[in-house]
Amino acid sequence: MDDDDVQIPGSYNQCxxxxxxxxxxxDPEIDTKPKIILMGMRRSGKSSxxxxxFHKMPANETMFLESTTKLQKDDVSKNCFMDYVVYxxxxxxxxxxxxxxxxxNMFEGRCALIYVIDVLEDKGPxxxxxxxxxxxxxxxxxxxxxxxxRTAEQSKHSANVSVFxxxxxxxxxPDDQREEEQKRIETSIRxxxxxxxxxxxxxxxxxxxVYEYSIFHALSDVNEKLIDHLxxxxxxxxxxxxxTCCMDTTLLMDVSAKCYIAKDNDFTDHNKxxxxxxxxxxxxxxxxxxxxxxxxxxxxxxxxxxxxxAPEVMLTKYLRNNLILVCLLQESCLKERGIINQNIRKxxxxxxxxxxxxSEKPCS
Amino acid sequence: MRRRGMPGSARNxxxxxxxxxxxxxxxxxxxxxxFANYIARDTRRxxxxxxxxxxxxxxxxxxxxNIWDCGGQDAFMETFFTTQADILFSHVQVLIFxxxxxxxxxxxxxxxxxxxxxTGILKHSRDAKIxxxxxxxxxxxxxxxxxxxxxxxxxxxxxxxxxxxSCFATSIWDETLYNAWSTIMSLLIPNxxxxxxxxxxxxxxxxxxxxxxxxxxxxxxVAHHMRKQHSDxxxxxxxxxxxxxxxxxxxxxxxxxxxxxxxxxxxxxYIELFTSNMYIMVVTSDPAVCSDAVKMNINTAKQFFKExx
Numbered sequence: 001m002d003d004d005d006v007q008i009p010g011s012y013n014q015c016x017x018x019x020x021x022x023x024x025x026x027d028p029e030i031d032t033k034p035k036i037i038l039m040g041m042r043r044s045g046k047s048s049x050x051x052x053x054f055h056k057m058p059a060n061e062t063m064f065l066e067s068t069t070k071l072q073k074d075d076v077s078k079n080c081f082m083d084y085v086v087y088x089x090x091x092x093x094x095x096x097x098x099x100x101x102x103x104x105n106m107f108e109g110r111c112a113l114i115y116v117i118d119v120l121e122d123k124g125p126x127x128x129x130x131x132x133x134x135x136x137x138x139x140x141x142x143x144x145x146x147x148x149x150r151t152a153e154q155s156k157h158s159a160n161v162s163v164f165x166x167x168x169x170x171x172x173x174p175d176d177q178r179e180e181e182q183k184r185i186e187t188s189i190r191x192x193x194x195x196x197x198x199x200x201x202x203x204x205x206x207x208x209x210v211y212e213y214s215i216f217h218a219l220s221d222v223n224e225k226l227i228d229h230l231x232x233x234x235x236x237x238x239x240x241x242x243x244t245c246c247m248d249t250t251l252l253m254d255v256s257a258k259c260y261i262a263k264d265n266d267f268t269d270h271n272k273x274x275x276x277x278x279x280x281x282x283x284x285x286x287x288x289x290x291x292x293x294x295x296x297x298x299x300x301x302x303x304x305x306x307x308x309x310a311p312e313v314m315l316t317k318y319l320r321n322n323l324i325l326v327c328l329l330q331e332s333c334l335k336e337r338g339i340i341n342q343n344i345r346k347x348x349x350x351x352x353x354x355x356x357x358x359s360e361k362p363c364s
Numbered sequence: 365m366r367r368r369g370m371p372g373s374a375r376n377x378x379x380x381x382x383x384x385x386x387x388x389x390x391x392x393x394x395x396x397x398x399f400a401n402y403i404a405r406d407t408r409r410x411x412x413x414x415x416x417x418x419x420x421x422x423x424x425x426x427x428x429x430n431i432w433d434c435g436g437q438d439a440f441m442e443t444f445f446t447t448q449a450d451i452l453f454s455h456v457q458v459l460i461f462x463x464x465x466x467x468x469x470x471x472x473x474x475x476x477x478x479x480x481x482x483t484g485i486l487k488h489s490r491d492a493k494i495x496x497x498x499x500x501x502x503x504x505x506x507x508x509x510x511x512x513x514x515x516x517x518x519x520x521x522x523x524x525x526x527x528x529x530s531c532f533a534t535s536i537w538d539e540t541l542y543n544a545w546s547t548i549m550s551l552l553i554p555n556x557x558x559x560x561x562x563x564x565x566x567x568x569x570x571x572x573x574x575x576x577x578x579x580x581x582x583x584x585x586v587a588h589h590m591r592k593q594h595s596d597x598x599x600x601x602x603x604x605x606x607x608x609x610x611x612x613x614x615x616x617x618x619x620x621x622x623x624x625x626x627x628x629x630x631x632x633x634y635i636e637l638f639t640s641n642m643y644i645m646v647v648t649s650d651p652a653v654c655s656d657a658v659k660m661n662i663n664t665a666k667q668f669f670k671e672x673x
Contacts, residue, residue, distance in 0.1 A: 060537065211405070271617055278613040283626055285606045289599045290647060291630035298629040307619030318628075 033075070033085050034109065034226045039133060040116035041126045042067065042091030045168045045210070049116065050088050052210040053219050053257050054080060059210040067091070079256040081322040082223055107137065111161045112222045116168050119181055119207075127185075127192050130165070135197040137161055143201055162225045163203040165189065166218055171209040178207050213274045220259040227261070233354050234262035241327075241347045245340050248312070249328040251276060252351075255284070255295055256322055276326045279303060279314050295322070304331060315340075319348045321355065377554045380430045380455055382492075384444075384480060385462030386473055387412065387436035390499045390536065394462070395419075395433055397536055398545050398582055401612055404536045415440055416452070424579055424586065424641050426554055441476060445483045453488035458548065462497045465504060465512065465533075478523050485527065494529040495548055496520050502535040509533060542608075543601035546584040559587040562669060567591055567646075570661045571653055573631075576600065576645040577638070583608040586642070592649070603645065607635065625655065636662050639670050 038046040048062035054076040072088040087106070115133070117126045137143050143161055167185055170178055186205050193199045206218035224231060238250040242264045249272060252261040258277045267273075283301045287294035299318035304311060311331040318324050325344065333340070383391045393407035399421050413435040421429040432452065434444060444452055461480065467473050477496075485492055498516050501509055517531040532544035550556055559577065566589075567575040573592040576585055583604045596602075607624075614620050624635040631649045636659070638644040644665075646658055 275613065275617060278610055282606060282610045282624070286603065286626050286633055287628055287631075289596060289602060290633060290649070291628055293630075294628065296629050298627065300625075300627045302623075302625045303621050304623040305614060305619045305621050307617070311622075312619070 033077070033083055035085050035087060035106070035111045036222065036226075037087045037089070037106070037111060037113045038116060039089045039113065039129075040091060040168075041118065041121070041129065044091060044116040044118040044121075044126070045166075046091070046114075046116050047072075047088055048210050049114075049166070049168070049208070049215060049219075050074065050086055053215060053259070054082075054086060056256065062210055076257075079322065081254040081261060082257055082259065084226065107140070107161055109160065110226050112164060112226055113137075113161050114164045114166055114222065116166045117185065118169050119167050119185075120169055120172050123185060123188065127188055130189060131192045131196055134163065134193060134199060134201065138197065138199050138201075143199075162222075163201060164218070164222055165203060165205040166208045166215075167205055168208050170207045170214070171211045182207055213270075213277060216258050216277060217270065217273070219257065220261075223254075223259050223261060230354065230358060231262055234351075235265055237347060237350050237354075238262060238264040241343060245327070245329065245336075245343050246333050247327050247329040249326075251326040252319075253277075253280065253324050253326055254322055255280060255318070255324045261323065272328060276314065276316075276328075279316060279326070280324070283316065295324075299324075317344050317348070319351055323351065377426055377552075378428045378430055379457040379552050381432065381458045381460065382452065382456050383431060383433045383460050383462070385436055385497075385499075386441070386464070386467070386476055387438070389436055389462040389464045389467075391436065391460075391462050392417070392433055393536055394497075394499070394534075394541060394545075395431065397541065398584070399431075401581075401615065403609070403612055407536060412437065423549060423582070424553060425639075427552060429552075445479050449483055450488070453484040456485070456489040456492045458493050458495065458552065459485060459489075460495045460497060460548065462499050463516070465498050465500050465516075474519065474523060477520065481524050481527065490527075493548075493551065494524065494527060495544070496529055496531045497534045497544055498531065499534050501533045501540065502537045539598060539601040539605040541601075542584065542604040543598065545582075546586075546601060546604060549579070549582075549584050550586055553586055556587060560589065563587050563589045566661075566665050570646070570658060571648065571650060572658075573647045573649050575647075576603070578604065578607070578643045578645065580637075580641045580643055583611065583643070607643075627655070632658075634658055634662065638662070638666055642669075 038050060040046050045062075047065050047068050048057075048059075050072075051057035051065065052059055052062060054074065056079075068088055068090045070090060074086045074088070075084075076086055077083040113133075115130050117123060117130075134143065143163065165185070167182055170181075173181060182205055189203075190200075193201060204221065206214065206221065208215045208218045234252060238252065241247070242250045249267050249269070250264045251267065251273070252263070253259065253276060254261055258280055260273060260276075279301070283299075284294050287299070295318050297318065299316075301316045303314045305314065313329050313331050313334060315327045315329065316324055317327075325347065327344075383395060385391050392410050392413050393402075396402040396407055396410065397404065399419075413433055415435050417433040417435075419431050419433070421431060423429055434440070434452070459480070461477055463473055463477075481494075485494065496517075498513055501513070504512060513531070513533040520531060521529060530547070532540070532547070534540045534544050553559070563575055563577060566572075568591070574588065574590045574594070577587045578584065579586050585600045585604055588600060611620065621635075622637045624633075626633045631647060632653070632655060633645060633647045634655075635643060635645045644662060646662065648658065
């Protein structure tokens with residue numbers, strides 16, 4: 001870290017980042033909000049996931065949730081930065097031919113299908129159901145084959161459903177069995193897809209539990225896919241902020257859902273992300289006691305941590321639209337607090353411009 | 365170095381705390397959460413306590429708790445009131461009796477409590493402070509909790525006459541556990557009056573809305589001073605719970621916080637490591653109070669408080 005001590009935080013220039021941003025709005029089809037579609041067997045945990053992540057339900061209360069009997073549509077943008085509609089399917093819906101549900105337009109636009117499998121139950125029927133859903137989607141050419149976003153421009157419109165499989169309730173499984181179980185389920189899905197429906201698909205699996213941070217990680221990953229048109233710009237802005245202020249890490253997080261919206265290019269430490277989630281919880285709980293509205297334009301927090309290595313600082317600054325900036329830096333950098341605050345203000349303006357361009361409708 | 369302190373205050377006050385209750389009432393879980401950094405979910409792994417588990421816990425600078433966690437199985441309890449009564453019940457400063465609110469045999473619970481009072485406390489430690497914790501309240505629907513608690517409280521007060529008792533409704537899943545233990549602990553601290561007086565002076569001096577002092581390891585509130593009214597009377601234990609959870613998650617990453625500043629347009633809160641065994645929390649809502657000034661004042665006060673504890 002010697003270099004960081006020598007470098008002084010410099011002035012932040014977001015202009016070139018914005019110049020590189022992809023124009024949005026060429027596409028008349030994508031005028032509905034991105035969708036997250038939760039499907040799976042009965043009691044697999046779909047509604048728990050939705051409530052814990054998007055409605056701040058404490059994990060231990062999910063035990064008392066009643067079974068979902070009708071398709072639930074939740075627009076979560078009121079409290080979250082993530083501007084999505086979350087579809088929560090009743091578990092007993094057998095396949096996509098159920099006449100009670102209107103499937104037209106459901107899989108249009110940007111979609112993430114999250115299939116939830118209860119790791120503690122028999123996986124056979126769950127896998128069969130998934131394969132049947134994927135066959136239907138494949139016939140309509142909707143499956144996104146997981147190609148890297150920077151090269152998938154052409155397929156953007158016809159193949160728009162990204163598939164994620166959440167291997168859920170892993171808190172009931174000992175640590176040493178989890179990876180094995182994950183591999184087993186992945187293989188079983190691929191085999192079944194190949195064999196029964198002749199599909200090869202790139203899908204992502206996550207080991208999740210509402211009692212752990214894993215569910216927030218997993219949803220952050222889903223979110224990255226859904227906003228992949230914005231992501232390069234966000235990441236670039238974050239990266240520039242990190243470099244000019246000599247920070248270790250910069251993250252954009254959703255204050256309500258605690259998912260990370262974007263991270264700087266070098267971020268790999270998941271433990272740090274979990275600490276950031278805890279930091280947000282701390283802020284929200286204390287701010288709720290001492291004020292009516294926890295997050296406003298002046299919301300700010302700073303935690304100084306002492307650890308085995310040098311003391312580290314976690315800074316958070318509320319930006320707008322339930323979006324919060326989280327920075328991790330060395331305590332020594334705090335000496336230049338004036339410049340850091342100035343740079344964060346510029347960064348915030350940059351994010352504001354990005355979101356403004358994003359929300360402007362195409363001329364009719 | 366001579367310590368300044370009130371004449372007669374115990375240099376190292378030892379307090380014997382008896383933790384009793386029937387089997388699976390939640391005694392060891394509570395003790396593990398408050399003193400041993402367990403989170404609520406971890407307590408599932410605890411096994412039954414065999415006979416009596418003794419532990420010594422240092423609390424602040426000059427208080428040592430000698431906690432006797434007594435196994436609740438009927439076989440043990442029988443010996444507690446007969447052959448072991450002498451050893452167990454003599455020189456007790458605090459008795460904490462834990463009741464599982466969903467107990468299948470409430471009558472037996474009350475009988476055991478009564479034996480405890482009659483054969484134990486009345487005979488050997490009449491001056492002991494008695495606390496009854498009605499525990500696992502999270503399992504009762506919210507609407508019924510108050511009524512149930514009041515009914516149990518009345519029964520227990522009746523059974524323990526002529527002794528005075530205090531009752532609390534508690535659960536390991538929320539802040540009520542911290543409320544009960546903060547109250548119990550703050551009455552045991554030898555110099556709590558000095559602490560409170562000095563805290564008031566400090567709060568007045570820096571124009572704070574309120575100032576809290578927490579014990580460093582447990583985050584129980586040991587003293588507080590309020591200069592401005594607040595609508596939530598339970599906020600202190602909520603704050604204990606919130607900060608303790610954060611501390612535990614920092615510990616998982618082998619780190620610990622020394623300073624937290626939380627601010628928005630209505631308030632600012634500063635939580636700082638204050639002495640070798642205390643944290644201080646200062647809350648201000650006056651925008652004219654500058655953040656660096658508060659931190660400087662806290663720093664200056666550290667030396668003063670170190671000398672008077």
